[in-house]
Amino acid sequence: MRQLTAAGLVESRPGVGTFVRAARPTTPADYGWQTAALGSPLSRAVGLSATQQVAAPDALQLHSGYPARDLLPERLVRAALVRAARTESAVTRAPAAGLPELQAWFASEVAGPVPPSPRDALVIAGSQSGLTSIFRALVGPGQPMVIESPTYWGAVLAARQSGVDLVPVPSGPDGPNPADVERAFATTGARAFYAQPTFANPTGAQWSAETGRAVLDVVRAHGAFLVEDDWAHDLGIDADPQPLVGQDDDGHVIYLRSLTKTVSPSLRVAAVIARGPARDRILADRAAETMYVSGLLQAAALDVVTQPGWRTHLRTMRQQLGARRDLLLRAVRESAPDLHVEHVPAGGLNLWARLPDGTDVDAFVRACQARGLVIAAGTEWFPAEPTGPFVRLNYSGESPERFPEAGRILGDALRH
């Protein structure tokens, strides 16, 4: 009966009775008038990302951006949620900047000579909302922002939604060439650079220490912000993250860290660390956008990351990600040798693979899909035209026993 009620089929009024709801009429409505009211969209019409498509249950899935459920600290998460359900946070409003204890935790995670204060860490509901707020608050519509290419499609989407003009610089396995970044700032007058210096999505690239220092110098020299999206902070395999925010002492680095991928996609909790007036600008945007983040989710997230089991979880995840990466890499090299993985990522969730020149990447993706394998075309990761036919393969979502099969399908699709 509760299911029927939830589905809107029956309506139950205690003390009165249960009623079947009226059926929907079948005349189609005419929404043509909305064409004039809505006008053309400001940015190109964006559907959902290929990474978010729902695949058939038996399909092999290497397209999504999330790790498999068995990589998550499920018991910690469920126990933390049950505990949080009993606290004040379940029935009270959280402060706009976040629960002070969680702010303190995010701040304490930044190592370096000048650690941020808890006040500088603003709790947000996932890093996507941080991106849109940062771009709106620090850059603004019609203004230029430097960005790596390829880079996270969600950042490209957030920038487009904020009306920001993207200025792409190429980025390789060691990060961008600082001279390219310098030229981009000098020619456009940009005041911000969005980047993923650690295990970048999609390539897994990690900036060298020299590149980091040089880029930070360029950013400082131009009186600009470096928006450091440390999305894979807890996803290191062969290397450890060394976030640039640790070298920042005067507010040039705006730092993003999310728990969504390592705690649970349902615990939408992340933080922006920003100092000075930039912090206030971002907080004002967040407050206007959403007022505050559910205190229950914040309390549960803090519970998880302060349990002794959290460090154990991170160590286990590291091993599992490494094993998965190597298995998928082997499957690709054995069964689809023409699919070239240029750079073995030292962390993150993905392989970034290049198809032979001239391959139609969309046709290749469709050919894989027809054979039961869902992957994401690389197109979405380029702020401008793609520089080659790439695909992204997530090794963290699908069961590794199926990787050889995935390799065979990739090889088979390449031959046809």
Add this chain to the structure above:
Amino acid sequence: MRQLTAAGLVESRPGVGTFVRAARPTTPADYGWQTAALGSPLSRAVGLSATQQVAAPDALQLHSGYPARDLLPERLVRAALVRAARTESAVTRAPAAGLPELQAWFASEVAGPVPPSPRDALVIAGSQSGLTSIFRALVGPGQPMVIESPTYWGAVLAARQSGVDLVPVPSGPDGPNPADVERAFATTGARAFYAQPTFANPTGAQWSAETGRAVLDVVRAHGAFLVEDDWAHDLGIDADPQPLVGQDDDGHVIYLRSLTKTVSPSLRVAAVIARGPARDRILADRAAETMYVSGLLQAAALDVVTQPGWRTHLRTMRQQLGARRDLLLRAVRESAPDLHVEHVPAGGLNLWARLPDGTDVDAFVRACQARGLVIAAGTEWFPAEPTGPFVRLNYSGESPERFPEAGRILGDALRH
């Protein structure tokens, strides 16, 4: 130890040891360079609303926009959260449009000849994020939007953040004069009207059925949208809500319904109901802004509203709100007769009271605060200059035993 870890004072590495973290240096950082990088803010710098200020624990508080904890269905909420913690939703990603069962519930709540389909109900994390998305997606920067005056400050804030130009029309206890709405559309070419037809915040006004029909006719004639913010749907006292969305069959009404105030401020769950291309435009904005809403919160919210205890809760809340409203009204009339409550609200959480002409409303609010009573100046509820010295008094947040004391402080502050 977990508290010390959370506060960032010590750092614990299992198997290695526990370390006291380095103390922060005391040299102040210089953020002066950010002045040039940030430029002037696009909208006037907005701090937090007066309704969101944190008052001293012993202060009498009539300023906030939320009901007291003892008005909430606390047991239902906690039990629902514990149950949700055990479901799939705790460890999986929710679809961008929301959990299908919750979409169906929101859609089923709309009565009328042409009920919306579950697909038309988009789940969002609280109504504030719905407002910003609707204004961005359907109106856009630099475009006009008609709005009641006074009206909800959060909508004014969301419109400013979206760069929308506000076109205020006066609104009284029966709603706006349809001729004023017609003139506002005709002279500005606006394509949207934001309104709260049921128990408006702050006045408690409820549009008459004739006003609703006439305004809907105006909106249709101008090929425009009515953004119906049904924030007080479950907060009726002497009257029941009759949302205009029930009369909509061709997508002119964009409907907002939130559960935050009647379930729990921590269950940030609301819905936008929109039909036609407008629905897709809003969903694309939400996806770019935040990807999806925590499935755990959605599952818990659905659990609460489909329990038999939910209807009991709504009946109890109605009685309590009525008793509280009458008590505060009596206290004001007895002890502060010069504070004029023009309209006794048939629902909602607030009294909207007018001070004698010429009163400095900010000085009055400060005088109350000095005497231990926190109230909100009416200024924030006006899209333009206030038309008189008003204050908003929330009767749902403070303990009713203290209402006589509040009345005496109001009277005392008025005399000085």
